[in-house]
Each structure stands twice: as structure tokens, then as C-alpha cells.
Amino acid sequence: MTPGYTGRFAPSPTGPLHAGSLLAALASWLDARAHSGRWLVRIEDLDTPRCVSGADAFILQQLAACGLQPDEPPLWQSARSSHYQLALTALQVAGMAYPCTCSRKDIAQALAAAGSSRPRHGELIYPGTCRQGVAQENSAARRPGPAWRFRTDLASRSSNPAWHWSDRRLGPQQQQLEAEVGDFVLLRADGLWAYQLAVVVDDAAQSVTHVVRGEDLADNTVRQIALQAALGMLTPIYLHTPLVRGPDGEKLSKQNGAQALDLRDPLAALQEAATALGLGEVKGNTADALATWVAQWRSVWGA
Numbered sequence: 001m002t003p004g005y006t007g008r009f010a011p012s013p014t015g016p017l018h019a020g021s022l023l024a025a026l027a028s029w030l031d032a033r034a035h036s037g038r039w040l041v042r043i044e045d046l047d048t049p050r051c052v053s054g055a056d057a058f059i060l061q062q063l064a065a066c067g068l069q070p071d072e073p074p075l076w077q078s079a080r081s082s083h084y085q086l087a088l089t090a091l092q093v094a095g096m097a098y099p100c101t102c103s104r105k106d107i108a109q110a111l112a113a114a115g116s117s118r119p120r121h122g123e124l125i126y127p128g129t130c131r132q133g134v135a136q137e138n139s140a141a142r143r144p145g146p147a148w149r150f151r152t153d154l155a156s157r158s159s160n161p162a163w164h165w166s167d168r169r170l171g172p173q174q175q176q177l178e179a180e181v182g183d184f185v186l187l188r189a190d191g192l193w194a195y196q197l198a199v200v201v202d203d204a205a206q207s208v209t210h211v212v213r214g215e216d217l218a219d220n221t222v223r224q225i226a227l228q229a230a231l232g233m234l235t236p237i238y239l240h241t242p243l244v245r246g247p248d249g250e251k252l253s254k255q256n257g258a259q260a261l262d263l264r265d266p267l268a269a270l271q272e273a274a275t276a277l278g279l280g281e282v283k284g285n286t287a288d289a290l291a292t293w294v295a296q297w298r299s300v301w302g303a
């Protein structure tokens with residue numbers, strides 16, 4: 001029993017659940033149940049061009065078929081703009097956020113001029129061009145936006161620019177936020193809220209104490225911890241689970257052939273996820289299987 005434990009599963013409704021997303025759902029649910037905690041579901045439908053209509057309802061149906069019921073009605077991020085705006089305003093007032101009108105080309109040119117253009121996961125590391133104000137020619141050109149960026153140089157708390165954190169599975173982690181990530185976007189030039197800001201605001205609003213999610217998201221954690229610190233929010237405890245790999249060895253996704261999980265046989269899908277999580281083979285019905293895995297969870301994954 002962990003008093004006040006709140007966990008969550010935060011799917012993006014870009015398609016139905018598949019083996020990879022079910023693993024994150026099951027792991028977060030089991031961790032919550034093993035701690036006698038609450039488990040919430042949040043639909044992360046901010047990136048509207050990537051959302052598929054009806055996918056949210058279908059995901060909830062899939063979770064229900066698997067016996068994974070949230071303890072409160074789900075939250076939809078698309079209904080929460082005013083909360084993200086309040087957080088952005090707080091960062092603006094604190095001088096931690098600034099407008100940026102740079103195009104990709106501007107960023108590439110600024111990096112080339114500074115003699116560094118090493119991309120990170122295919123993304124250019126923003127060199128902070130607009131920290132001192134937006135260039136005149138850009139504001140005059142009436143580009144869309146501006147985007148709002150977070151000042152990673154001011155976020156670092158000491159002369160040591162590395163942020164340290166610890167993951168329950170991966171152990172001690174660190175990242176130099178300014179050098180490795182750069183001033184990241186909070187509000188995009190097209191008006192969409194960025195995942196980093198929304199996830200931090202909502203984890204705090206839902207009093208999330210424990211985040212259990214796929215390892216592909218581990219690299220975002222320092223951005224989220226830095227935002228939590230800047231906004232005076234508590235940092236949850238993180239556990240990043242192993243990923244289900246596709247035939248190409250990459251994280252399983254619709255692009256490399258992930259199948260929507262079969263609602264006619266939820267136990268088979270759950271068993272596959274449980275096996276990937278190091279839990280045992282279970283016969284019987286879904287409820288029995290879940291109860292067995294809850295009992296096994298702590299000895300495999302700790303407190």
C-alpha cells in the first residue's frame with residue numbers, strides 16, 4: 001500500500017491499442033493495483049492532425065475488454081487548453097518562456113554559422129536565437145506563430161548543466177538539457193500545445209505520483225522534470241518499461257505492422273504483454289489472470 005499513489009495511462013488516439021501500447025497500459029495498471037493506488041486514463045489528443053476520429057472510444061473499449069477500468073472518467077487533453085495557457089503564462093511571467101519565429105531553415109543556418117549542426121533524433125537542437133528577442137525581419141514577415149520556447153539555460157539549477165534522475169528500471173540517468181535538447185517548444189507556431197507542457201500540467205492536475213510508460217519516452221523525462229521545477233510542481237517516480245519490438249527490431253508501431261489487439265481474445269493479448277513484462281503464464285479468465293499478475297508484480301518490478 002502506497003498512500004496517495006496515482007498512476008495513469010496516457011494513450012494518443014492515433015489508432016487502436018496494439019501489443020506495444022497494451023503493454024504500457026497493463027504495466028501502469030498493475031503497478032497502481034499492486035500499490036493499492038488509483039489508475040487514471042488520459043486521452044492525449046493534442047496533435048490533432050495525427051488523431052484518428054473514434055480511436056479514443058475504441059481504445060477505452062479495448063481497455064474495458066481487457067478488464068482495465070480507470071478509477072475516474074478519462075480526461076481529454078483537447079478540453080484543457082486553458083490549463084496549458086495558465087502554465088505558459090506563469091513561465092512567461094517568470095522569464096522562462098520566449099516567443100520564437102525561426103523557421104527550420106533559420107535554425108539550420110544559425111547552427112551552421114555556429115559550426116554545430118548535429119541533429120538529435122532527426123531534430124535540430126535550437127541554439128536559442130530568439131532568447132534576446134524576435135528578429136525584426138521575422139516579425140515583419142508575419143510568419144505564423146510565434147512558437148513559445150522554454151529557456152533551458154535558466155532552468156539548470158547549478159553550475160552543473162546535467163540533470164540527474166533515476167528510473168525504477170533503467171537506474172540513474174542524466175542529460176544536459178541545454179546542450180543535448182535545447183530550448184524546446186511549449187506552444188507550436190500552428191497553435192498546438194506541445195506534449196511536454198501538456199503532460200506536465202496534466203500529471204500535476206491529476207496528482208500523478210507514479211508514471212509507468214514505454215522506454216521510448218524516457219528521453220523526454222528531463223524536459224518534464226525541468227518544467228515541473230519551473231512550475232513548482234512535484235516530480236513523479238518514473239518507470240520506463242521494455243518495448244515490444246516489431247519484426248524490424250524497431251519499437252512496434254502501426255508503421256511496422258502492429259495489429260490492433262483482438263477484442264475476441266483479450267486474455268491472449270494480455271498474456272503476451274505480461275510475458276514481455278516477466279510475469280507468469282496464467283490459465284483461466286481475464287480477472288483471474290490480472291489478480292495473479294498483481295500478486296507477482298512487486299517481486300518482479302519492486303515498489
Ligand code: GLU
Pocket residue numbers: 009010011012044199213217
Ligand atoms: N501519449 C504518449 C504516447 O502515447 C504517452 C505520454 C506519456 O505516457 O507520458 O506515446
Ligand code: ZN
Pocket residue numbers: 099100101102128129130
Ligand atoms: Zn527563434
